[in-house]
């Protein structure tokens with residue numbers, strides 16, 4: 202496994218982060234037993250960075266991660282998220298809600314701290330000052346190591362970062378946003394902002410929820426368990442422009458003798474980002490690990506990017 206510093210810190214994280222959204226009991230997910238196998242196999246491969254969220258399967262994902270990592274906790278970097286919508290009564294980014302959510306996450310994860318606590322999303326109506334103060338106190342209390350921001354637009358990152366820095370004298374260390382070869386809108390500003398401030402950029406859905414896994418072809422039946430039971434997938438991907446990019450990637454992958462899924466991950470890794478991978482089967486990890494060895498040249502990147510057309514902005518929902 203290869204490791205990198207987490208943003209401007211000296212904390213070492215694996216270049217692949219294992220995502221926990223697929224651990225649970227919905228039809229497209231890995232059940233508890235399979236999830237534990239996936240997590241243990243990832244740890245055996247040297248992956249030390251595991252991501253989850255309080256709203257993934259209503260806490261079930263956090264509980265599975267907590268069970269799987271017991272015995273290894275101090276060697277791992279575990280992130281979870283708060284602020285997503287739980288129900289009409291419990292939602293938002295206030296101190297009251299976030300304190301309660303962090304307490305529950307720590308309990309679910311069978312730990313007494315989380316390494317990275319993310320805000321799962323944000324809205325312009327939120328009182329940034331109150332939320333930044335709450336995060337700052339989480340860090341001072343030792344319950345949270347570092348803070349992260351997810352589903353933030355560039356201008357929101359700039360504003361929230363400034364409030365954290367000027368008001369609390371802390372800075373977010375990582376941004377987890379939607380980015381892959383068929384959704385590259387963060388190249389406009391969020392990625393530039395992260396680079397400028399040495400914040401780690403960690404794309405979720407690096408395989409476009411599986412669209413870039415090699416199992417979908419233009420004009421063929423595109424129904425799988427994931428498309429049927431993870432409704433946002435069809436609304437995010439499968440446009441003609443997405444197939445144009447996918448087909449260019451198939452050509453590049455063929456010329457290199459690798460799979461499209463490996464190329465999709467290598468595309469993110471070669472940009473210096475930390476992809477949050479969504480393994481639903483233990484064997485997917487074998488494929489993903491190989492992607493670390495793939496070096497892409499300028500021509501490869503150009504061939505992947507050539508057909509991309511700007512997309513409408515997709516705001517991460519986090520249950521809202």
Ligand SMILES: NC(=O)c1ccc[n+]([C@@H]2O[C@H](COP(=O)([O-])OP(=O)(O)OC[C@H]3O[C@@H](n4cnc5c(N)ncnc54)[C@H](OP(=O)(O)O)[C@@H]3O)[C@@H](O)[C@H]2O)c1
Nearest residue numbers: 220221222405406407408409410411414477479481485488
């Ligand atoms: N912050 C946020 O709002 C947010 C949003 C979404 C996700 N995330 C994070 O990002 C993680 C990953 O998201 P994602 O599941 O959308 O990621 P993804 O890696 O883009 O897609 C995962 C899907 O791709 C297929 N796949 C994965 N590895 C494969 C391989 N080696 N070969 C062939 N197919 C493969 C599987 O599809 P099949 O199961 O159909 O085979 C799997 O369900 C989540 O677990 C979560 O931690 C965060």
